Amino acid sequence: MRGLIGNPIRVYIVMALLAVLGVVASFRLPVSLFPNSLQPVVYVTVPYGSYSPDEFKRVYGDNLARELRGITGLGISVEKQETTYGTGQFRSVLTFNWGANADIVLRDARQSVSSITSTLPEESRRGVWVDSSGGGSHFAMAFYSSKRNLTELHKLLEPMIVPQAKNIKEAESVGLWNPNSREIKVELRPEVVAAIGVPPYTIESTIQDALKNQRAGSIENGGHNLPVSLKKRVNTLEDFRHIMIALPGGRHLPLGDIADIRFESNSQWEQSFKTSGVSSLILFASPKQGSNVKQMAESLLEIIEKAKASFPDDVEYRVLVDPSVYIRSAIRSVLFEVLVGSMLASLILFLFIGSLRNVVTTAIEIPISIALAFIMMWIFDININLLSLAGLALAAGMNVDASVVVMENIFRHFEEEKGELSVERKMQIILDAVDEVKLPVIASTLASLVVFLPFMFISGLSYAILGDLAKAVIFSHGFSAIVALILVPTVRFHIIKNEKHFHPPKAPIEGVLIRIEHFYIKVLSWIIENPKAIWTGLLGFAVVLTVAMILILPRLPKEIIGKPETDWLAINVETQNNTHIKQMETIVQQMDQVVTSELSNEVLYTFDEINGANQATILARIKDKKRMPEVRKLMESKFANSGSTKIMIDQWNPSEFRLPDPPQIRVAITGGTVEDRLIVSRDIKHIIEADKIYDQVWTKPDVDQNSSLEITPKIEQWNLLSQDGFSWSPELLTDAIRVATLGKWIGEIILDTDSVPIVMRYPEGTVSSVEDLGSFPLKVKGDLIPLRALADIQRQEGQKAFYVENDRELGLVFGKAPKEKITEQKLAATHKGIDRYIAEDLPKLNLGAVTVQVEDPQEELTTSMNHLTIAFFCSLLLIFLTMILQFGSVVEALLVLAAVPLGLVGALGRSLPGLRKATSQADPDHHADDDPRHATDRPWSRDRRARATASRNRRGWWTRVIDGLDLACRAGLSISLSDLGCETSESLRFASFSVGPLNEKTHHQSLPHRGFACSGRRD
Known part of the structure; x- marks a missing residue:
């Protein structure tokens, strides 16, 4: 010393x-907004194809859920697995431990899904979707133009921005997302298809063959082996119209005479974005785990600033999320x-x-x-x-x-x-x-x-x-x-x-x-x-x-963590009865106009995110965040819940720490059959809704979508007709109805260096009711007969929908309200109503081994x-x-x-x-x-x-x-x-921090590439 x-x-x-x-x-x-010790969540979606929920669960679902549940590694474990076998698809949500490496868990999940789904039909494999949300920072910017459609805008901006952005070493993924991506639509003419008596599957097979290069062997020439192939017949949109469809009796008919062939917006895409009422592209970038988020965002802004000089005057952009700020x-x-x-x-x-x-x-x-x-x-x-x-x-x-x-x-x-x-x-x-x-x-x-x-x-x-x-x-x-x-x-x-x-x-x-x-x-x-x-x-x-x-x-x-002040007002809209995204777009457009007119002196701009036919979010950027309480109160007076439309007004802050967001009510229904659990779930949902306290009440599985139509072929008649040369089978009929109701992906083609999907369907609304389905025409011995003559069609109210949480099959009912609305007294009143149902009403249903338990929604x-x-x-x-x-x-x-x-x-x-x-x-x-x-x-x-x-x-x-x-x-x-x-x-x-009980905190977020605003989604 x-x-x-x-x-x-x-x-x-x-x-x-x-x-x-x-x-x-x-x-x-x-440098990042939050620590690396975040909680990754992986989402897996697999379409059933032609399987029913019960069949898919037995053949694929149980093995797939088990494989996903078994994802482990150094510092990695699955803390919670939620699997839903709902309408049309298998969906599994895997919540991993805090601090798990998001890149590794996503890679392992994709490998697990690939190993199980490799034997699925092509259409189902194409619909497999695996993605993750780590709760970290991301960058988002909206581009829009009042003079150009999104396809034109995408072609203009994509080469200016994306290639340079993908070279940013801190970025995991960068993309300029066009929600209105285009497809080739083969729209069958119902009257022609019925008249020629050709099942849609035959038309699909012919189109797929025309899209392939056919191998034709090889020849020896001068000591060299020369492979021979037949070039595919379809390379342009016009070529589709000349594909020859084989008819009964050896005749052929061009596809252009059977169907209308168009190159237009994707009919299956159910998401759109609008900035100040104008349809928008989204530039979305997510960082690598542990990378410098600040540097990534600043590099993106630098690229955009350089490219800005080449933008036409009608092209505008708004920064939605910039973590570097x-x-x-x-x-x-x-x-x-x-x-x-x-x-x-x-x-x-x-x-x-x-x-x-x-x-x-x-x-x-x-x-x-x-x-x-x-x-x-x-x-x-x-x-x-x-x-x-x-x-x-x-x-x-x-x-x-x-x-x-x-x-x-x-x-x-x-x-x-x-x-x-x-x-x-x-x-x-x-x-x-x-x-x-x-x-x-x-x-x-x-x-x-x-x-x-x-x-x-x-x-x-x-x-x-x-x-x-x-x-x-x-x-x-x-x-x-x-x-x-x-x-x-x-x-x-x-x-x-x-x-x-x-x-x-x-x-x-x-x-x-x-x-x-x-x-x-x-x-x-x-x-x-x-x-x-x-x-x-x-x-x-x-x-x-x-x-x-x-x-x-x-x-x-x-x-x-208390909610910080923000200048983003969020209006979340949920409905139940819409069947098409355009219906929600109309609702949002009307609400957006109310926001901009009532807050003309308060709002800089608005951003609308529409997630399907029944869910949307309107974001309004407020000039003065100190005015947020008054603005929020005004909007609450203008928008109120009505019927099946529920509106929740909140605020959104991109910099909030992503934390668990549990509801106030969670009721578990176990035992009994699937139908029994659905009945009890529906009853408890109505009890919670009757309190008129909870802005959001939902169930897993969804009891509001539990009815279905079942077609039972009259086998004796089908057998007799097949002996007389009737070309239809129950399987071909099932495929035809899918084409007529949902449409069907049948392949892809490269146009202008882009891979474009091909979808075959009937005109929208061809089959929209039970009566339409019963009248579906089939050609028998030169005559047209309705489907109801060959099959029984019944409405089933007890559609099987399974929900499994950590290997426990059950039904769940949730209730969630804004924190300022809920009190201990109101919560106790809801519990009392549920307890009364369990003690008095449930025994009268004679459902056997069904058990109802009010669980702690804040276990974590x-x-x-x-x-x-x-x-x-x-x-x-x-x-x-x-x-x-x-x-x-x-x-x-x-x-x-x-x-x-x-x-x-x-x-x-x-x-x-x-x-x-x-x-x-x-x-x-x-x-x-x-x-x-x-x-x-x-x-x-x-x-x-x-x-x-x-x-x-x-x-x-x-x-x-x-x-x-x-x-x-x-x-x-x-x-x-x-x-x-x-x-x-x-x-x-x-x-200051004082050690005390933790409680839930309201946060709203959506998945990357599935929406990133305050969408209020419950999954």
Whole structure:
């Protein structure tokens, strides 16, 4: 130690090199909105084709679900699997553990699906869809034109943007998405097909043959083997019309005489986007896991800015989601908070120390500790995100603690010296002062760090929220002790080395400090001399704590992360009776016009996302986010639920941390048959809807889509007709009805370098009712007869739809309402209605073994709360052990831990004005000088000699008093863990964290490439 202090240049060089290395590491760290420890979700969809749900489940579904459930690996496990065998398709949603690698789980899921579905018919294999949502950041931009359709706009912009964007190394995928992609539609003429008596399958086979190059063997020529092939007959749209279709009797007819062939928008695509009422393309980019999201977004913006010069005047674009905006805001805000915190800490130090040089010596510890923390973040692969930045900001206010302790003790030792001091004596005084407090400084730092240490080892949601924050605090604050014990005494010796007479500076508020000291001594003496006052105080404190636990704690609002302010208003629309996406487009267009007319002075632009015939979201960008409450209230008065149309008005923030969003009600129906569960699910759904509290009520499987039409062929008649040459079979009839109702994919063709799907169908509306189906014409011996003459058609109300959750087949009913609408009383009333149904109505149905259970919809949040509770008690235990190591006495360690209930009362008291008991994203105008941390984070530890001297010293007592307050705050439940939230206004917000129950938080999101706005989808 003497060698380091005596040669300050070595210390300065080492510290400077480490600081530079830290700065370099900070530029090499990936930058993203959120930590890498997110929760990937994989979605798998497989069309049944000609299978029924029950058949597909037996043949493919059970094996596929088992294969997906078995996806495991290093740090990878499936926490929840939800499989639905619904109308027309198998759908499985796999929720993996927090922190699992999204790229690996998606790759494994695709391999599993491919191995099982490889034997499916081509049409079903083509419809297989596997994608994932990791809850991370993405980039989205809308392009639109009032003069061009989307196909023209796509052809114009795609070569300008996408090839360059795909070269961005941070991007996993980049695409300019055209929701109105085109297809070749072979629309059969019903009267012609009926007249010629040719099944659609025969037409399909002929078209597919015409699309292939036919191998015709090979010939030997001059010692060379020459393969022979017949070139495909169809290369252009016109070629389709000349395909010859074989008819009964050996005749042929051109396809152009049987069907209308058009190149038009995809009839099966059920999603569209509009910006300010104009149809839009979407440029969507998702980053690689762990990559620099900020760099990806900025590179995309740079490419678009360069391409902008080539855009025609009618082409416009709007940025919908740009994570770099929020990241830059986060960095600016953290730097601002660190600067403000440093200035406030320096000001307070100046008031107590009274020397600018000494203040600078102490305050320099803040940037150095942060720079050194970046080195550890680089080593442990922690990216720069909102939570890690929050940890660095929090630690900034704590990092001066150790330096103040060391410097104050050096001053005290010099005050005890008289006369002129030699350089050697000055060195010895500093060494003695540092040696006297080094163990208390280390213990003090450890006591602060062990509070955060358990949060590094928790798992799941708790780690996702607090893991990076805890590591950042530990890294930064841990280095502060090293800086305090090495750099501070070195700088102090360097400053006073050549001074003949050293006098510690006087504090500007020395008179005030002395008066406070006298008052403190009087009060403390009176308390010590009056034991009854001590017991009265303890009893009063116990009463206050008990009352607070009983009356205040249960009434506190509970949430994981509070919702930050935003300038995006979201209007979610759900219907049940629409059959075509154009119906929803009409509804959305009318609502969009209301929004723009009523909010003409409030809205910058709107963005509409339509997800199928029955779900859509209207997003409105508000000019002034402070006006959001008034705007939201106005829209709630304009749009109300009516009949089957449900409207939920909320706000959307792209920078919100993606968290579980459980409903308030979850009812499980197990046992019995599929039909029995559907009956009970429907009854309970009606009970919840009758409360008129829950904006969203849904079931799994969907009880509103559980009816079907079943066709039963009259086999005897079919057998007789087949003997007379009837060419139809039940299988060909099934295929024909599919073509007439849904249409059918029959192949692909390359046109202008693009792969274009080919779809065969009947004109829309040909078969739209039971009567139409019964009248479907079939040619028998030259006559047309209706389908009903050869088959029985019945409506089945009990269509089999299966839902399996973690290998448990059941039915589920959910109810969800905005947080401000729901109360404990309303929730209890709903539970009471369900309990009444279980006790009184269910037995009357005679459904046998059906069981109804109201389950906890917040199981994951409850588990996370348990993890936090365990981590908190581990922190207490570690603090206790640290105190024993410092004081060498169990009794004194227990006395220190007595501050815990005091801290709990303080936390509850702070909650009374409305502070949330949660990690809250609070008011953006909240600055560091409002943070209680700046009043309590002070050094608190001394060894026995320093404590004995402190009561006689004007600089010793104030550190001792503030030390005690600091320990009470850190050891108690009101641990000051600041957190960051990012908001659309591009500012960050600080708030304190107090350990408390976790609860659900409303978030709305959709899947990449399936919608990314606040869609309110429930899957």
